[in-house]
Amino acid sequence: MANHTVTAVDSDIGRLRGLISEMGGLAEDAIQKSIASLMQHDLDLARAVVAGDARIDALEADVDRLAVRIIALRAPMADDLRDVIAALKIAGVIERIGDYAKNIARRVDGMEFRGKIEPLILVPAMADIARSMVHDVLDAYAARDKELAIEVIRRDDQVDNFYDSIFRNLVAHMMENPATISSAANLLFVARNLERIGDHATNVAEMVHYAATGDYLQDRLAGQKSA
Amino acid sequence: MTTIEETALVALLDMPSLLIEADKVVFANRAATALLGAHIVGQDVRLALRQPDAMALINARDGGHAKVKGISVSGSLWDMACHVLSGGRRLVLLQDLSIQASVARAHADFVANASHELRTPLAAILGYVETLEDAKAGDDPATRARFLGIIRREAQRMQSLVEDLMSLSRIEAVKHDRPETVIDLAALVREAAGETQASITLEMKTAAPNVAVQGDRGQIAQVLRNLIDNAVKYGDPTKPVSVILEATPDTGWASVSVHDEGEGIAPEHLPRLTERFYRADASRSRAVGGTGLGLSIVKHIIERHRGFFDISSRVGEGTTASIMLPTVQG
Ligand SMILES: Nc1ncnc2c1ncn2[C@@H]1O[C@H](COP(=O)(O)OP(=O)(O)OP(=O)(O)O)[C@@H](O)[C@H]1O
Ligand SMILES: [Mg+2]
Numbered sequence: 001m002a003n004h005t006v007t008a009v010d011s012d013i014g015r016l017r018g019l020i021s022e023m024g025g026l027a028e029d030a031i032q033k034s035i036a037s038l039m040q041h042d043l044d045l046a047r048a049v050v051a052g053d054a055r056i057d058a059l060e061a062d063v064d065r066l067a068v069r070i071i072a073l074r075a076p077m078a079d080d081l082r083d084v085i086a087a088l089k090i091a092g093v094i095e096r097i098g099d100y101a102k103n104i105a106r107r108v109d110g111m112e113f114r115g116k117i118e119p120l121i122l123v124p125a126m127a128d129i130a131r132s133m134v135h136d137v138l139d140a141y142a143a144r145d146k147e148l149a150i151e152v153i154r155r156d157d158q159v160d161n162f163y164d165s166i167f168r169n170l171v172a173h174m175m176e177n178p179a180t181i182s183s184a185a186n187l188l189f190v191a192r193n194l195e196r197i198g199d200h201a202t203n204v205a206e207m208v209h210y211a212a213t214g215d216y217l218q219d220r221l222a223g224q225k226s227a
Numbered sequence: 228m229t230t231i232e233e234t235a236l237v238a239l240l241d242m243p244s245l246l247i248e249a250d251k252v253v254f255a256n257r258a259a260t261a262l263l264g265a266h267i268v269g270q271d272v273r274l275a276l277r278q279p280d281a282m283a284l285i286n287a288r289d290g291g292h293a294k295v296k297g298i299s300v301s302g303s304l305w306d307m308a309c310h311v312l313s314g315g316r317r318l319v320l321l322q323d324l325s326i327q328a329s330v331a332r333a334h335a336d337f338v339a340n341a342s343h344e345l346r347t348p349l350a351a352i353l354g355y356v357e358t359l360e361d362a363k364a365g366d367d368p369a370t371r372a373r374f375l376g377i378i379r380r381e382a383q384r385m386q387s388l389v390e391d392l393m394s395l396s397r398i399e400a401v402k403h404d405r406p407e408t409v410i411d412l413a414a415l416v417r418e419a420a421g422e423t424q425a426s427i428t429l430e431m432k433t434a435a436p437n438v439a440v441q442g443d444r445g446q447i448a449q450v451l452r453n454l455i456d457n458a459v460k461y462g463d464p465t466k467p468v469s470v471i472l473e474a475t476p477d478t479g480w481a482s483v484s485v486h487d488e489g490e491g492i493a494p495e496h497l498p499r500l501t502e503r504f505y506r507a508d509a510s511r512s513r514a515v516g517g518t519g520l521g522l523s524i525v526k527h528i529i530e531r532h533r534g535f536f537d538i539s540s541r542v543g544e545g546t547t548a549s550i551m552l553p554t555v556q557g
Contacts, residue, residue: 016251018271025277039537040498110483121537121549125480128535135301142274143266161477 009074016066016087017141023059023094024138026052030101031134031197035127037108038190049105056098065089086211090141093203097134099199100193107186120170123190126162129155130194133201137208146212147204153217159198166191233312243321247272247285253316262299263323272451276307276319284309285317294324325403330341340504344388344518348381364555384518391520395503398527400447405533408445409555412481413438416472419451425459425468432473438481439555446528447552448485452522454548460515461546462487474554488545492538500538501526525550 030049037046067088070076076084133152140148167188174184209217230246235255237244243259245252245267252267252275260267272285276298284293290309298305298321306322355374359365365375413433420427440447458468466488474481479495492500496507504519506512512519522538529536529550540546 002408014251014271018273021271021273021277022282025273025282026279028277029279041494120537121482121484121551122480124537125535132301135297138277139264140262142270142277143264158479161475161479165478177461 009076009080012070012074013080013083015110018093019059019063020087020090021138021142023056023091026056027097027183029095030098031131034101034104035124037105039124043109046105046108050102053098053102056095060091060095063087066143082211082214086207090204090207093200094127097197097200107190111183111186122162122166126159126191126194129159130197137201137204141208144212146209149208152205153202156198156202159195163191163195245277245319247317247319271281278290281307307432341392344504345385348385351381352378371457380555388518391518395520395524402527402531405531408443409439410444411437412440413472415448415451416483419448419472421454423455423459428467428469430471432471434476438474439483440552442532450525450528450550453525457521458487462489479549479554479556482549482551484547484549486547491542491544491546492540496539497538
């Protein structure tokens with residue numbers, strides 16, 4: 001009987017983790033497609049990204065339901081409980097990542113195609129780092145790999161630096177070329193959303209680390225930085 | 228067939244292969260655990276394959292095939308096959324298309340376009356030679372000089388075409404190994420700007436005099452030459468071409484932008500410029516001796532260096548072609 005309970009919890013948690021990974025796969029795909037739609041000014045692709053976000057939201061609801069069921073019916077303990085809590089939090093964060101990708105796709109229509117905005121080249125490079133953080137943190141989640149999670153957190157500085165650089169470039173550009181202000185403002189918004197995606201990938205990495213080890217990383221890394 | 232027999236067979240396959248039952252990975256062969264990690268066995272299949280296209284195939288009632296991007300490494304391309312076995316188990320087979328796909332495409336392109344591109348100057352050369360053989364035209368010194376000039380120009384075009392094609396195939400051959408030597412991008416930019424006859428304004432927005440990147444010196448020089456060459460060829464000869472090198476150490480990237488104030492390129496051409504032989508203005512490009520391979524060489528080299536290439540333009544105002552390369556820290 002006791003044995004039976006253990007397997008039931010295990011298989012429920014397995015499904016829960018599968019749902020998270022599925023959500024993550026969709027979010028990763030949405031980021032990649034939103035940037036592709038921006039660079040190629042592909043309005044159909046941009047619309048598909050916006051429409052696809054509903055699926056991520058639906059999966060988040062599935063995660064919530066399953067997590068509540070596990071807590072209510074299986075009364076998980078220790079590691080299992082940590083897994084469930086981490087899944088709940090991660091689902092919320094991935095849902096936000098999906099929203100940022102959707103926001104980017106929504107701006108494509110308002111942007112002039114390849115206007116003479118120099119920092120446009122910076123955007124795919126920045127997007128690539130943000131996307132790779134999401135990719136790697138999902139790998140870390142699947143493998144319960146705390147080292148990879150820490151590595152993802154370290155990469156966030158690079159995204160932030162990119163944001164600063166794009167910001168400075170765009171502001172300078174706006175002052176010199178008032179005619180392109182609205183495109184430049186849209187691009188700044190895109191960069192801002194990428195920067196948020198990087199932050200959220202970091203949040204997921206912290207939860208992955210928490211689920212794997214039981215301690216919160218924030219305090220530890222924060223301590224390291226100030227030292 | 229029993230699961231034990233299936234497992235034994237799947238273990239023998241060279242390609243990454245998974246057995247799935249009730250949404251769980253029940254067996255993964257060695258190639259699959261090498262690709263996806265040993266942790267996938269016993270887990271929900273979505274933890275092994277989360278790409279939306281892969282998931283759709285696994286859930287398809289009758290199995291089938293799909294092309295899936297970004298399994299394990301982003302940018303990779305896979306052919307995924309899903310077979311439905313007895314008892315509802317599923318066998319998933321993965322085949323790496325990243326290398327094959329590009330080779331197949333390169334081959335098709337080459338045959339279709341290269342023969343056309345080579346045949347045009349060849350036909351012109353043959354035509355003029357035949358005319359010269361006719362005493363009526365061949366004996367007149369003015370006509371002969373003019374025809375010989377044309378023959379020389381067409382032959383030179385063929386020569387540069389063949390050189391470009393060879394250089395493209397050399398780049399393709401090594402495109403999966405990133406160069407390991409460290410070179411100074413700033414020096415290369417200065418050299419490339421100094422090589423041309425046209426007037427160039429050079430701007431170095433860098434903190435240090437050197438910008439270290441991991442790269443192949445000859446290939447990066449070729450990229451810079453191609454971009455500057457385009458700006459000079461298609462730009463406004465009365466206005467200088469500007470070359471800007473920018474390295475912001477805190478982002479870990481350096482960029483080079485080449486800007487001209489020529490006629491620009493209409494937006495519908497922009498996404499296709501890096502295709503082999505694609506020209507925005509074919510007659511103009513031919514007139515200036517272009518083969519339409521320059522930017523596709525640029526794109527391949529930059530990809531090999533894990534960088535980015537982008538070209539933006541406005542009709543009537545000008546064009547900016549930019550590359551970005553990761554810098555070496557420290
Ligand atoms: N700076 C530019 N301004 C306007 N058009 C350009 C510019 N750069 C490239 N193009 C267009 O893009 C096309 C492709 O460029 P690419 O460098 O690949 O080929 P090419 O210059 O025709 O030949 P090649 O470089 O192989 O001698 C050109 O034919 C031209 O129409
Ligand atoms: Mg060229």
